[in-house]
Amino acid sequence: MAQPQTITLAVPDVSCEHCVKTVSGALNEQPSVQDVNVDLDTKTVSFAYDPQQVSLDTLEAVLDEAGYTVAK
Ligand SMILES: [Cu+2]
Numbered sequence: 484m485a486q487p488q489t490i491t492l493a494v495p496d497v498s499c500e501h502c503v504k505t506v507s508g509a510l511n512e513q514p515s516v517q518d519v520n521v522d523l524d525t526k527t528v529s530f531a532y533d534p535q536q537v538s539l540d541t542l543e544a545v546l547d548e549a550g551y552t553v554a555k
Pocket of ligand 1: 497498499500501502504
């Protein structure tokens with residue numbers, strides 16, 4: 484596996500443990516994604532992924548579909 488990228492995204496709509504589970508679950512279903520961590524205080528999600536297996540655009544779309552649009 485190539486060098487994993489670690490990234491932190493702002494997801495302002497996370498507000499409770501249910502959101503944490505939804506976001507984590509959606510990301511964990513994607514290829515190569517690991518170490519998902521949702522921070523309710525800062526409303527961010529950080530994780531590692533392999534850009535050769537899944538693009539960041541795809542991961543942002545997954546979050547969007549789950550109801551948590553990534554803030555730019
Ligand atoms: Cu919630």
